Amino acid sequence: MATGAGTDPATRLREYLGPLEDLRGIASLLSFDQETVMPAAGHATRGRQEATLTRLMHEGMTAPVLTDLLDELDAAGADGDDAALAREVRREADKARRVPAELVEALTLAGSAGQEAWVKAREADDFAAFLPFLERNVALAREYAACFDVAEPYDALLDDYEPGMLTADVRDVFAQLRAEMPDLVGAAAERSAPALEGPFPIDAQRRAVDVLLARIGFDEESWLLGIAAHPFSSSPGRGDNRITTRYSEESLESLLSCLHEFGHGLYEAQIDPALDRTPLGHGASMALHESQSRLWEVFVGMSLPFWRGVWPELCECFGGLPGGVDLEPFVAGLNRVAPTLIRVDSDPVSYPLHIVLRFDLEQALVTGDLAVTDLPGAWRDGMRDLLGIEVPTDRLGVLQDVHWSFGAFGYFPTYALGTILAAQIWAVARDEIADVDGQMEAGNLAPLRAWLAEKVHRHGKRMEPGELIRDVTGRGLDAGPYLEFARGRAEGRLGG
Amino acid sequence: MATGAGTDPATRLREYLGPLEDLRGIASLLSFDQETVMPAAGHATRGRQEATLTRLMHEGMTAPVLTDLLDELDAAGADGDDAALAREVRREADKARRVPAELVEALTLAGSAGQEAWVKAREADDFAAFLPFLERNVALAREYAACFDVAEPYDALLDDYEPGMLTADVRDVFAQLRAEMPDLVGAAAERSAPALEGPFPIDAQRRAVDVLLARIGFDEESWLLGIAAHPFSSSPGRGDNRITTRYSEESLESLLSCLHEFGHGLYEAQIDPALDRTPLGHGASMALHESQSRLWEVFVGMSLPFWRGVWPELCECFGGLPGGVDLEPFVAGLNRVAPTLIRVDSDPVSYPLHIVLRFDLEQALVTGDLAVTDLPGAWRDGMRDLLGIEVPTDRLGVLQDVHWSFGAFGYFPTYALGTILAAQIWAVARDEIADVDGQMEAGNLAPLRAWLAEKVHRHGKRMEPGELIRDVTGRGLDAGPYLEFARGRAEGRLGG
Numbered sequence: 001m002a003t004g005a006g007t008d009p010a011t012r013l014r015e016y017l018g019p020l021e022d023l024r025g026i027a028s029l030l031s032f033d034q035e036t037v038m039p040a041a042g043h044a045t046r047g048r049q050e051a052t053l054t055r056l057m058h059e060g061m062t063a064p065v066l067t068d069l070l071d072e073l074d075a076a077g078a079d080g081d082d083a084a085l086a087r088e089v090r091r092e093a094d095k096a097r098r099v100p101a102e103l104v105e106a107l108t109l110a111g112s113a114g115q116e117a118w119v120k121a122r123e124a125d126d127f128a129a130f131l132p133f134l135e136r137n138v139a140l141a142r143e144y145a146a147c148f149d150v151a152e153p154y155d156a157l158l159d160d161y162e163p164g165m166l167t168a169d170v171r172d173v174f175a176q177l178r179a180e181m182p183d184l185v186g187a188a189a190e191r192s193a194p195a196l197e198g199p200f201p202i203d204a205q206r207r208a209v210d211v212l213l214a215r216i217g218f219d220e221e222s223w224l225l226g227i228a229a230h231p232f233s234s235s236p237g238r239g240d241n242r243i244t245t246r247y248s249e250e251s252l253e254s255l256l257s258c259l260h261e262f263g264h265g266l267y268e269a270q271i272d273p274a275l276d277r278t279p280l281g282h283g284a285s286m287a288l289h290e291s292q293s294r295l296w297e298v299f300v301g302m303s304l305p306f307w308r309g310v311w312p313e314l315c316e317c318f319g320g321l322p323g324g325v326d327l328e329p330f331v332a333g334l335n336r337v338a339p340t341l342i343r344v345d346s347d348p349v350s351y352p353l354h355i356v357l358r359f360d361l362e363q364a365l366v367t368g369d370l371a372v373t374d375l376p377g378a379w380r381d382g383m384r385d386l387l388g389i390e391v392p393t394d395r396l397g398v399l400q401d402v403h404w405s406f407g408a409f410g411y412f413p414t415y416a417l418g419t420i421l422a423a424q425i426w427a428v429a430r431d432e433i434a435d436v437d438g439q440m441e442a443g444n445l446a447p448l449r450a451w452l453a454e455k456v457h458r459h460g461k462r463m464e465p466g467e468l469i470r471d472v473t474g475r476g477l478d479a480g481p482y483l484e485f486a487r488g489r490a491e492g493r494l495g496g
Numbered sequence: 497m498a499t500g501a502g503t504d505p506a507t508r509l510r511e512y513l514g515p516l517e518d519l520r521g522i523a524s525l526l527s528f529d530q531e532t533v534m535p536a537a538g539h540a541t542r543g544r545q546e547a548t549l550t551r552l553m554h555e556g557m558t559a560p561v562l563t564d565l566l567d568e569l570d571a572a573g574a575d576g577d578d579a580a581l582a583r584e585v586r587r588e589a590d591k592a593r594r595v596p597a598e599l600v601e602a603l604t605l606a607g608s609a610g611q612e613a614w615v616k617a618r619e620a621d622d623f624a625a626f627l628p629f630l631e632r633n634v635a636l637a638r639e640y641a642a643c644f645d646v647a648e649p650y651d652a653l654l655d656d657y658e659p660g661m662l663t664a665d666v667r668d669v670f671a672q673l674r675a676e677m678p679d680l681v682g683a684a685a686e687r688s689a690p691a692l693e694g695p696f697p698i699d700a701q702r703r704a705v706d707v708l709l710a711r712i713g714f715d716e717e718s719w720l721l722g723i724a725a726h727p728f729s730s731s732p733g734r735g736d737n738r739i740t741t742r743y744s745e746e747s748l749e750s751l752l753s754c755l756h757e758f759g760h761g762l763y764e765a766q767i768d769p770a771l772d773r774t775p776l777g778h779g780a781s782m783a784l785h786e787s788q789s790r791l792w793e794v795f796v797g798m799s800l801p802f803w804r805g806v807w808p809e810l811c812e813c814f815g816g817l818p819g820g821v822d823l824e825p826f827v828a829g830l831n832r833v834a835p836t837l838i839r840v841d842s843d844p845v846s847y848p849l850h851i852v853l854r855f856d857l858e859q860a861l862v863t864g865d866l867a868v869t870d871l872p873g874a875w876r877d878g879m880r881d882l883l884g885i886e887v888p889t890d891r892l893g894v895l896q897d898v899h900w901s902f903g904a905f906g907y908f909p910t911y912a913l914g915t916i917l918a919a920q921i922w923a924v925a926r927d928e929i930a931d932v933d934g935q936m937e938a939g940n941l942a943p944l945r946a947w948l949a950e951k952v953h954r955h956g957k958r959m960e961p962g963e964l965i966r967d968v969t970g971r972g973l974d975a976g977p978y979l980e981f982a983r984g985r986a987e988g989r990l991g992g
Contacts, residue, residue: 018544022544023548042736045732049521
C-alpha cells in the first residue's frame with residue numbers, strides 16, 4: 001500500500017490504511033453475497049477468494065512500513081482522532097504480527113472447509129462427520145491462542161471480539177446469571193402468555209417488515225434487505241447498509257429479527273464519517289454491537305408503546321388482527337418466555353443461559369479439559385442443568401450453531417454481554433430522552449436514533465470498549481439492569 | 497503475492513497468479529452486486545473499493561518478480577498450457593507495465609464518476625451535464641493509448657477487448673456492413689411480421705424464463721439469475737455463474753435476454769478446470785464471448801425448432817397462447833426487423849449498423865477529429881445516414897449507452913464482430929452436429945453445449961482469438977455467413 005511522501009504522518013497513515021479498509025468492506029460484501037444468493041457450487045472458489053483477502057489484509061497490518069508510520073506519528077505527537085487511530089492500529093498490528101501468515105491461511109481454509117462440513121453434518125444429524133473438522137478448528141484455535149502472552153488461552157480468543165475483556169471478567173458476570181437465571185426462567189415461563197398462533201402468511205410478513213423498517217429509519221437509498229437462512233447484518237461501507245431476515249409461516253420471528261439486524265446496521269451507519277476508511281470506523285466491540293441490536297429487538301421491539309404506534313398499519317398488512325389477537329395479547333405473545341432447544345429461537349430471558357453453556361464448553365475445549373468427541377454429551381448435560389431441557393438429537397443440540405464450524409471460539413459470550421449492555425444502555429436512554437414511550441407510540445424513533453448516535457454510535461472505536469461503556473452508562477459492565485428486566489418477566493410484568 | 501521456492505517455475509507462476517485471479521473474480525462479483533442490489537448511496541464507497549482492487553491487480557501484473565518468473569519459465573522451456581500461460585501473461589504484463597499506476601487509478605475513478613454522472617444526465621436528458629465527464633474520459637483514453645506503440649491510437653483501445661485485432665481489420669469488415677446492410681434492413685423491415693402485442697404479465701415471464709433456462713442447461717446448484725436494469729453476465733469463479741435479465745410488461749425481451757446471457761455464462765462455465773485461477777481461464781476475447789451469447793439468443797432462441805420444443809410449457813406459463821398468437825406467428829414476431837433508436841432494443845439485422853456508428857464516432861473522438869461537444873449532432877447525422885432514423889432527444893440518442901461513461905472505448909466493435917462470428921460458428925455447428933433442429937425440437941440442447949465446449953469453450957485463452965476462430969471455422973473473421981443470414985431476412989426467410 002503506497003505512502004505518499006511530503007505529507008504529515010497522520011495523513012500518510014490514513015492513506016496506508018484506506019485500501020486495507022476497502023478490502024475489509026469487500027470481505028464483508030463477500031459474506032453477504034455468500035449467505036444470501038451465491039450458488040452452492042461456488043463455495044470452494046469463494047473460500048479461496050476470502051483467503052486471499054484475509055492474507056492481503058494480514059500482510060498490510062504486519063508490514064514494517066506500518067510500524068514505521070506509527071513510530072513517526074508517535075514521535076510527532078498525535079492527539080484526538082489521530083492518537084486513537086494510532087492506539088487502535090498498533091493494537092491490531094501487534095496482534096496480527098504475532099500470528100504467522102501460514103496460520104492465518106490455515107485458519108481461513110479450515111474455517112471454510114469446516115463450515116461446509118457442518119452444513120452437511122447438521123442436515124444429516126451426524127456429529128461424527130463433523131468431528132474431524134471441529135478437532136482441526138480446536139487445534140488451530142489453541143495454536144492461535146499460543147501466539148499470545150495471556151493468563152489463559154481463552155483470553156486470546158475473547159480479545160478478538162471483545163478487546164480488553166478478560167475471561168475472568170466474563171466468568172464473574174456469568175456467575176451471577178448462573179446463580180439467578182434458572183429460577184427466573186422457570187418463574188417467567190410459568191406466568192408467560194400463550195404463544196402467537198400461525199400460520200402467518202409470508203406476503204403479510206413481508207409487508208409488515210417493510211412497515212416496521214420504514215418506521216424505524218430504514219431507507220432504500222442506503223439500506224438493503226436480503227433473505228438468509230441465518231439472519232445477519234453487513235456493512236460493506238458508507239452508504240451501503242445491509243440486513244437480512246427470514247420468513248416462516250410458523251412464527252413472526254421475521255419481525256423481531258429485522259429489528260435486531262437494523263440495530264447492528266444503524267450502529268455502523270451512524271459512525272462519524274470522519275472515521276471512514278480507518279479501523280476506527282467500526283463498532284467498538286461485538287458486545288457493544290450486540291447491545292445495539294438487542295436494544296432495538298428487545299427494548300423497542302417487544303414493548304407495548306412501539307406496537308401500539310404501528311398497530312393499525314400492522315393489521316392492514318395482515319388484513320386483520322395478526323395471529324387473530326388484539327394488541328395486548330399480541331405483545332404478550334411476542335414476550336413469551338419458554339426454554340427452547342435452539343438458541344436463536346429463545347426468548348431474551350432464557351437466552352443468556354444458552355451462552356453460559358457455550359462459554360463453559362469452549363473454554364474446556366481450548367484448555368483440553370474436554371475432548372471434542374465428548375462434546376455432544378457435555379452439551380446434553382449442560383442443557384439439562386441450566387435450562388432443564390433434554391436434548392433429543394445433536395442436530396437440535398451441539399450442531400445447531402455455525403460459529404465453531406468456522407473456528408470462531410470466544411465469540412459467544414459477546415451475545416449475552418450484549419443483552420446485558422442493552423439493558424444498561426436502555427435504562428440510561430429512558431432517563432435522558434424525554435418521553436421515550438410516547439415517542440415510540442407516535443412512531444417517532446428519531447430521538448432514540450439521535451441519542452444513540454450521540455452517545456454510542458458516532459464514536460466508533462475512538463474509545464476502548466470498557467471506556468465507552470463507562471462513558472455511556474456511568475459505570476462498568478453491570479448485570480443489574482438485565483437481572484431487573486428478567487425479574488420483571490418472572491413477576492409477569494412487561495416493559496424494559 | 498508469495499512465490500514458493502523449490503518448485504518448478506510453472507508451478508510458481510501459477511501460485512503467483514492465483515491470488516490475482518481471486519481479485520479478478522472478486523471484482524466481477526462487485527460489479528454484479530452493484531448492478532443488481534447495491535443501495536444507490538453506496539456508489540462512492542464501491543468506487544474506492546474497485547479502485548483498490550484494480551490497483552492491486554495492476555501492481556501484481558507489473559511486479560518485477562513476475563517478469564523474473566516468466567524469464568525463468570522461458571529459460572526452462574515451457575510447452576502446452578504452460579507455454580500458452582507464459583505467452584498470455586507476458587502480453588498482459590507488458591501492457592500493464594506501459595500504463596503508470598496513477599493513470600490506472602485516474603481511469604478507474606473517472607469511470608466511476610462518469611457512470612454516476614451519466615445515470616443522472618440520461619435521466620434528465622441533459623448531455624451538457626455529462627459533457628465534462630465524457631471529455632475527461634476521452635482525454636484519459638488518449639493518454640492511455642499514448643502509452644502504446646501502435647499504428648493508430650484506437651488500436652490500443654481495441655486490443656484491450658479484442659487482442660491482436662487491428663482497427664484496420666474492423667474497418668474492412670464494417671465496410672461490407674456499411675455497403676450492404678442499410679438496404680437489407682429496409683427490405684427485411686418491409687417483409688417483417690407484426691410485433692408481438694402485450695401486455696405480457698411479469699409473473700408469466702418469470703415462469704417462462706425458468707422454463708427456458710432449465711431447458712438450455714441452467715441449474716441452481718451453480719447458476720444464479722438476478723434482475724438488472726441492463727442485463728449482463730458475470731463469472732466470479734468456478735461454480736459461480738451469474739446472469740441477469742429484466743422484465744417489462746410491454747415486451748418479451750426477458751426471454752431472449754436470458755438466452756443471450758446464458759451464452760456468455762456457459763462459455764466461462766465450460767472452460768477446462770485445469771485453467772482455473774490463471775489468466776487462461778476466461779473467454780478468448782470479447783467478440784468470441786459475444787459470439788456465444790448471440791448464438792444462443794439469435795440462432796437458437798429465434799428458431800422455430802427451439803420454440804416448437806418448448807411451446808406447450810410456454811403456453812402453460814402464460815395460461816394460454818403467449819401474446820395471443822400461435823407458434824409460427826410467435827416466432828415470426830420474435831424475428832421482427834424494424835430499425836430502432838435504441839441499440840439494445842434492436843433486431844439482429846439492424847443491430848450491426850448501431851455499432852458501425854459507434855465505431856466511427858469513438859475513433860473520431862480519440863483522434864480528436866470530433867470534439868465531444870459536437871458528438872450529439874454527429875450521432876443524429878449517423879443515425880439518419882445508416883438507419884434512416886431521426887433522433888428526437890439525446891436520451892434516446894447519444895446518452896443511451898453506459899460504455900463511454902466509464903471510459904470503455906474500443907468495446908463496441910466486439911458486439912457486431914460477435915454477431916458475425918456467431919453466424920460463422922453456427923454454420924459449422926449445423927454441419928457437425930447431427931440433426932440440430934431435431935435435437936432442439938426434442939428439447940435436447942446437450943449436444944450443442946458439448947460441441948461448443950469441445951470446439952470453443954474448453955480452450956479458454958489457450959489460443960489467441962484469431963487462431964481460435966481459424967481453428968473452429970477453418971478460416972478467419974468472415975462477414976459472409978452473417979450477410980447470408982441478413983439476406984434471408986430481407987427475403988422473408990427465417991432460420992439461421
